[in-house]
Amino acid sequence: SQQGEEDPQALSIQEGENATMNCSYKTSINNLQWYRQNSGRGLVHLILIRSNEREKHSGRLRVTLDTSKKSSSLLITASRAADTASYFCATEASGTYKYIFGTGTRLKVLA
Amino acid sequence: DAGVIQSPRHEVTEMGQEVTLRCKPISGHNSLFWYRQTMMRGLELLIYFNNNVPIDDSGMPEDRFSAKMPNASFSTLKIQPSEPRDSAVYFCASSVEEKLFFGSGTQLSVL
Numbered sequence: 001s002q003q004g005e006e007d008p009q010a011l012s013i014q015e016g017e018n019a020t021m022n023c024s025y026k027t028s029i030n031n032l033q034w035y036r037q038n039s040g041r042g043l044v045h046l047i048l049i050r051s052n053e054r055e056k057h058s059g060r061l062r063v064t065l066d067t068s069k070k071s072s073s074l075l076i077t078a079s080r081a082a083d084t085a086s087y088f089c090a091t092e093a094s095g096t097y098k099y100i101f102g103t104g105t106r107l108k109v110l111a
Numbered sequence: 112d113a114g115v116i117q118s119p120r121h122e123v124t125e126m127g128q129e130v131t132l133r134c135k136p137i138s139g140h141n142s143l144f145w146y147r148q149t150m151m152r153g154l155e156l157l158i159y160f161n162n163n164v165p166i167d168d169s170g171m172p173e174d175r176f177s178a179k180m181p182n183a184s185f186s187t188l189k190i191q192p193s194e195p196r197d198s199a200v201y202f203c204a205s206s207v208e209e210k211l212f213f214g215s216g217t218q219l220s221v222l
Contacts, residue, residue, distance in 0.1 A: 031209060042202055
């Protein structure tokens, strides 16, 4: 299965701290994306990084990609209670338009 | 823009009954995806369409599942006959420029 795996499965931090979650995948990719899912809702796109990029920023989000290790990380700086959600990575395998999601990290930010 | 619209929001049915889930993608998006989400298996890609044509249905679990996209603004996912193990949240997503936009999902419970 191409499905990515994320770790940790769950993460609990205090408001103001940084949160880091990791994603590993198995095949060559065109791009990797991160999504957020609040409880009972659909997923929301956060950021996309292409296979020829190594780092990307968007507001309090920082994403890195290491294609040699087939891994990515998402850093949320200065976390807020509103960041409490599940975070998923999604990969698009080279030569396809299929988006395969990882297992997700459940983040809880305590106020 | 109303986003991706799915109906019904919740569906409770008895084993053996036919279930039809509906999706209206965002206007102008040329790709549409059906995903299923469960605690055990995470987010699974069932099928995706490009310009209303099914491209890959390898994720459809059994012949009991079928999907159609008769035009650019409507898609259905049908399960006939339904079984308790089909209970899950079913998401539809449409995409443009490689980003997926998800609907709110249909919570399906098969008793």
